[in-house]
Amino acid sequence: xxxxxxxxxxTRGRDLAVGDIHGHFARLQQCLDTVGFxxxxxxxxxxxxxxxxxxxxxxxxxxxxQPWFHAVQGNHEALAIAHLRGGRVELDMYRAAGxxxxxxxxxxxxxxxxxGFAQMPLGMEVQTPGGLVGLLHADxxxxxxxxxxxxxxTVDDPHVREVCQWSRRRLREGDxxxxxxxxxxxxxxxxxxxxxxxGNVWHLDTGGxxxxxxxxxxxxxxxxxxxxxxx
Numbered sequence: 001x002x003x004x005x006x007x008x009x010x011t012r013g014r015d016l017a018v019g020d021i022h023g024h025f026a027r028l029q030q031c032l033d034t035v036g037f038x039x040x041x042x043x044x045x046x047x048x049x050x051x052x053x054x055x056x057x058x059x060x061x062x063x064x065x066q067p068w069f070h071a072v073q074g075n076h077e078a079l080a081i082a083h084l085r086g087g088r089v090e091l092d093m094y095r096a097a098g099x100x101x102x103x104x105x106x107x108x109x110x111x112x113x114x115x116g117f118a119q120m121p122l123g124m125e126v127q128t129p130g131g132l133v134g135l136l137h138a139d140x141x142x143x144x145x146x147x148x149x150x151x152x153x154t155v156d157d158p159h160v161r162e163v164c165q166w167s168r169r170r171l172r173e174g175d176x177x178x179x180x181x182x183x184x185x186x187x188x189x190x191x192x193x194x195x196x197x198x199g200n201v202w203h204l205d206t207g208g209x210x211x212x213x214x215x216x217x218x219x220x221x222x223x224x225x226x227x228x229x230x231x
Contacts, residue, residue, distance in 0.1 A: 003122045008127055014042045016043070017045040017046070017135065017186050017217045018046055018204065019208065020047065020074065020189065022057075022076070023055060031216060047187055048071055048077065048137035049188060049189070050076075050077065052097055053210075064116055070124065072120060073137065075165040076097070122165070123135070130222075131182070133182065134182045134185040135187070136187050137189050138188075138190075139170050139187060141160050143180060145181035145182045148164075170198055176199045185200060187203055
């Protein structure tokens with residue numbers, strides 16, 4: 001697996017990003033249809049957690065196979081990898097967090113999913129006309145993006161991985177210090193009532209997998225293009 005991925009600018013269509021999906025691909029597709037997503041020219045970027053909680057987690061590999069879909073690895077993909085590859089996973093917690101669909105699969109099928117999840121990078125950056133936009137699942141362990149990029153490209157540091165996939169500190173503390181070297185950093189992991197910006201970090205998990213809605217952001221304008229319910 002490459003822990004970091006660089007993506008060139010899209011010169012043909014739009015680049016859109018969305019928060020956690022958690023096995024609700026039909027709902028996501030409805031949202032994409034609403035905003036006129038065109039897979040022949042547009043691209044969709046995900047901040048991870050494609051699986052668990054929802055009824056369509058099994059579709060994750062189909063989406064990952066699409067040339068227009070790009071996703072960083074979330075903590076729920078990491079749980080599946082750890083479970084199969086000998087990491088420490090509290091099975092009751094994992095099952096309660098929606099992992100039953102994976103835990104109850106035959107091992108050969110688990111292996112197929114883990115091989116796909118292991119190819120997902122921990123961090124990603126996308127070129128846009130206004131500058132670099134980064135994607136992580138949870139948060140950056142460093143105050144500047146070049147340091148994180150260099151770390152992910154050279155060392156598999158457990159602490160860096162932990163913060164990238166599990167941290168809720170920024171939201172908990174209301175930290176508005178920007179991550180230097182980026183126009184914007186897009187993350188998910190912690191559900192918010194509506195998309196929230198702290199410094200240059202956008203939190204996009206607005207519970208489209210639960211009772212909320214999917215927030216879809218245009219990477220070029222950093223504008224939310226998906227309507228809020230009732231708007």
